[in-house]
Amino acid sequence: DAGVIQSPRHEVTEMGQEVTLRCKPISGHDYLFWYRQTMMRGLELLIYFNNNVPIDDSGMPEDRFSAKMPNASFSTLKIQPSEPRDSAVYFCASSSFPGREQYFGPGTRLTVT
Amino acid sequence: AQKVTQAQTEISVVEKEDVTLDCVYETRDTTYYLFWYKQPPSGELVFLIRRNSFDEQNEISGRYSWNFQKSTSSFNFTITASQVVDSAVYFCALSPNSGGYQKVTFGTGTKLQVIP
Numbered sequence: 001d002a003g004v005i006q007s008p009r010h011e012v013t014e015m016g017q018e019v020t021l022r023c024k025p026i027s028g029h030d031y032l033f034w035y036r037q038t039m040m041r042g043l044e045l046l047i048y049f050n051n052n053v054p055i056d057d058s059g060m061p062e063d064r065f066s067a068k069m070p071n072a073s074f075s076t077l078k079i080q081p082s083e084p085r086d087s088a089v090y091f092c093a094s095s096s097f098p099g100r101e102q103y104f105g106p107g108t109r110l111t112v113t
Numbered sequence: 114a115q116k117v118t119q120a121q122t123e124i125s126v127v128e129k130e131d132v133t134l135d136c137v138y139e140t141r142d143t144t145y146y147l148f149w150y151k152q153p154p155s156g157e158l159v160f161l162i163r164r165n166s167f168d169e170q171n172e173i174s175g176r177y178s179w180n181f182q183k184s185t186s187s188f189n190f191t192i193t194a195s196q197v198v199d200s201a202v203y204f205c206a207l208s209p210n211s212g213g214y215q216k217v218t219f220g221t222g223t224k225l226q227v228i229p
Contacts, residue, residue, distance in 0.1 A: 031215060043204065043219040056216060091158065099146045099165075099214035104158040 004105035006092050012111045018080040021108045023092030024073055033102060034067055034077050035091040043091075049075065082112045115140050117207050119220035126195050127228050134190045134223045136205030142166075144210040147181065147188045152222070153201040161203075164188065195227045 005024040013019055025032045034046040047057040052069045060067070064083070069075040079086055089109050093102040116139040126132045138147065149161040162172065164181050172179045176193045192199055205220040 033215075042221045045216060048215055050215075055213075089156065093158075099208055101148060101160040101163050102217065103160065106157045
């Protein structure tokens with residue numbers, strides 16, 4: 001299996017622009033997670049899906065953030081409008097079962113200027 | 114509330130030395146999972162081990178070993194005969210039953226530098 005795939009790997013954008021991050025989970029994994037990693041706050045869970053349905057989005061920082069999973073093999077995390085404080089590495093991860101290990105993608109390094 | 118504490122922010126060792134990374138967790142759940150992940154300089158997080166709260170057996174995998182002690186809420190990770198390739202940030206994580214096992218809380222990580 002190719003593992004969790006994320007795109008783009010790097011994104012540089014200007015404040016106020018819309019940013020869309022993409023993720024393809026491992027085939028057969030029913031759970032998909034979005035995390036944000038920063039020096040100040042470490043790794044934070046933003047939202048997770050089970051069978052394409054958002055289960056818990058309590059970690060989404062603001063209404064500017066939204067996530068969708070239109071099918072089992074694709075998810076997006078959108079930030080609109082972006083702000084400099086959104087600069088971070090965003091990871092997507094998937095797992096097969098509750099309590100199982102999560103497999104992480106390579107991350108998207110977002111820089112908002 | 115769930116909490117994972119990795120008190121060691123950075124550790125430097127000389128190659129071939131043994132090193133232990135500490136992890137202390139807090140949860141009111143009686144059922145939970147504990148994990149260790151490795152984040153090498155390339156950036157991706159790599160799963161190392163998963164432990165069920167009911168299983169306190171220590172585990173060894175090659176140069177890696179883990180010591181789980183429920184009485185002290187600790188899940189420490191030891192690397193024996195460290196190598197330069199072990200240089201990375203290591204994260205301990207907690208996955209409690211109350212979050213459906215899906216709401217994972219990560220520690221702040223311990224950065225390990227192995228000097229040749």
